[in-house]
Amino acid sequence: xxxxxxxxxxxxxxxxxxxxxxxxxxxxxxxxxxxxxxxxxxxxxxxxxxxxxxxxxxxxxxxxxxxxxxxxxxxxxxxxxxxxxxxxxxxxxxxxxxxxxxxxxxxxxxxxxxxxxxxxxxxxxxxxxxxxxxxxxxxxxxxxxxxxxxxxxxxxxxxxx
Numbered sequence: 452x453x454x455x456x457x458x459x460x461x462x463x464x465x466x467x468x469x470x471x472x473x474x475x476x477x478x479x480x481x482x483x484x485x486x487x488x489x490x491x492x493x494x495x496x497x498x499x500x501x502x503x504x505x506x507x508x509x510x511x512x513x514x515x516x517x518x519x520x521x522x523x524x525x526x527x528x529x530x531x532x533x534x535x536x537x538x539x540x541x542x543x544x545x546x547x548x549x550x551x552x553x554x555x556x557x558x559x560x561x562x563x564x565x566x567x568x569x570x571x572x573x574x575x576x577x578x579x580x581x582x583x584x585x586x587x588x589x590x591x592x593x594x595x596x597x598x599x600x601x602x603x604x605x606x607x608x609x610x611x612x
Contacts, residue, residue: 469503471594474604480504483591489610495603499596504588514581521581522571523564530563531556 477483483502491497538555542548595603 469501469594471499471501471596472600473592474500474595474600475593475607477591477593480588480591483593486593486607486610490603490606493606495606496599499599500603501594503592503594504586504590505592506589508587508589510585510587511582512585514583517571517579517581519571522567526563526565526567527560528563529567530559530561532559533563534559 475483475486477486480502487497487500487502490500534556535552536555537559538552541551541555545551593607
């Protein structure tokens with residue numbers, strides 16, 4: 452994609468499709484990374500190489516059951532850390548440093564409990580679990596600029612992943 456204000460130049464930061472010839476295909480990202488690392492170790496110009504995740508999936512891994520105790524406990528802990536941070540900042544500008552830190556922690560705990568409890572209560576039990584989200588690929592292709600693709604493919608054939 453070119454910028455109409457600057458003909459012939461790509462706009463930095465905009466996504467562009469990957470280019471190059473396939474030199475390897477791997478089940479995991481670690482295998483693709485190992486292949487590129489091998490090329491780098493062999494002084495191949497790895498700047499010409501791209502790892503492309505194909506068949507992307509959003510995976511939500513369930514960590515465990517979510518209860519009121521866990522929600523409030525998480526709010527207490529995160530709020531205490533935030534309050535400690537603000538209390539420490541305030542302790543630099545007031546004369547009673549320990550009071551500032553203590554009030555910061557107490558205020559943070561109250562804020563943390565409120566800010567975690569309200570969203571949990573709003574779900575009304577429809578999401579009683581905690582989870583993490585990941586973007587994973589079905590396979591990882593390694594592409595290379597055409598001028599060196601055959602050489603890279605020959606080098607990776609020796610790697611035996």
